[in-house]
Amino acid sequence: MKHYFIGAIALVISTFIGSCGDAIMKFLSSNGFQWYHFFAIGNTFAMIGLLITMHFNGGIKKNLTFKKYNIPLLRGIIFSASPTIAFFSLNNIPISIYTTLMMLAPLNVVIFSYFILKEKINFISLLAVFFGFSGVLLFLRPSVGFNIFLLGPIIIAFVNAFCFVIVKKYNDLGTSIGYTFFLWIFPTIWSYFFFLTDPIMPTINYVIIIICGGLFLLISVFLWNYAYYQAGGYTQNISPYIYSQIVWGGLIGTIYFRENIDYLMITGAIIIVCSGLITMQKSK
Numbered sequence: 001m002k003h004y005f006i007g008a009i010a011l012v013i014s015t016f017i018g019s020c021g022d023a024i025m026k027f028l029s030s031n032g033f034q035w036y037h038f039f040a041i042g043n044t045f046a047m048i049g050l051l052i053t054m055h056f057n058g059g060i061k062k063n064l065t066f067k068k069y070n071i072p073l074l075r076g077i078i079f080s081a082s083p084t085i086a087f088f089s090l091n092n093i094p095i096s097i098y099t100t101l102m103m104l105a106p107l108n109v110v111i112f113s114y115f116i117l118k119e120k121i122n123f124i125s126l127l128a129v130f131f132g133f134s135g136v137l138l139f140l141r142p143s144v145g146f147n148i149f150l151l152g153p154i155i156i157a158f159v160n161a162f163c164f165v166i167v168k169k170y171n172d173l174g175t176s177i178g179y180t181f182f183l184w185i186f187p188t189i190w191s192y193f194f195f196l197t198d199p200i201m202p203t204i205n206y207v208i209i210i211i212c213g214g215l216f217l218l219i220s221v222f223l224w225n226y227a228y229y230q231a232g233g234y235t236q237n238i239s240p241y242i243y244s245q246i247v248w249g250g251l252i253g254t255i256y257f258r259e260n261i262d263y264l265m266i267t268g269a270i271i272i273v274c275s276g277l278i279t280m281q282k283s284k
Contacts, residue, residue, distance in 0.1 A: 042214020089152030099249025
């Protein structure tokens with residue numbers, strides 16, 4: 001039960017911080033920055049912060065030591081394109097819609113848990129996930145229309161679910177901080193090659209914003225890893241808490257980006273909260 005609450009709280013905090021990072025990416029993309037500008041600068045500082053965290057949590061060598069390196073490396077390579085896809089998507093669709101489509105991840109986690117972790121899918125878990133997903137569908141109004149960039153968050157949701165279930169299956173290979181390092185190092189290196197072909201020297205204000213964005217996204221990813229690392233047998237039960245990101249994305253989109261909010265969004269949020277309460281009741 002303790003692991004359930006730790007995982008759930010970490011996941012909710014992760015969604016809030018991640019939404020802040022998404023907002024920064026959207027802001028930067030609308031101000032002429034490219035994805036490699038953001039990740040080359042922001043991720044560099046974020047990785048430095050991660051190494052410092054490692055130093056004070058058992059040491060860098062311990063956190064980067066794995067029994068087998070094929071799993072964290074493969075996981076990092078699979079994830080490497082996700083941040084780039086996110087940047088392009090946020091530049092072309094509302095953050096509330098982006099966040100909504102990302103909420104396919106909980107459904108994918110339950111499915112991957114069944115096939116990879118061999119966890120039984122109980123009726124309550126399925127009910128909670130589909131109940132929460134019905135709230136997601138309320139955000140997809142006919143007025144949205146089709147946009148190729150809508151596929152971005154759908155792909156990311158699939159990749160994220162796979163990556164975090166892998167952490168649960170192979171959590172004995174290394175630490176959650178180590179998993180975060182190998183997940184984030186590949187998109188960072190990837191961005192350097194593009195940055196060298198189109199370097200920029202942003203003002204100090206933009207540098208601060210970029211660094212904050214990089215740190216927000218890294219912390220969010222770390223907390224995702226930590227949540228599933230701690231979840232134990234509650235992997236399915238904590239998944240619906242990812243839906244809380246819809247609330248954060250909706251608020252940020254409405255307050256800062258002037259995106260419209262209506263009764264469908266409010267109704268969806270209520271349904272999402274109820275799905276979390278269902279899983280909490282089941283875990284008691």
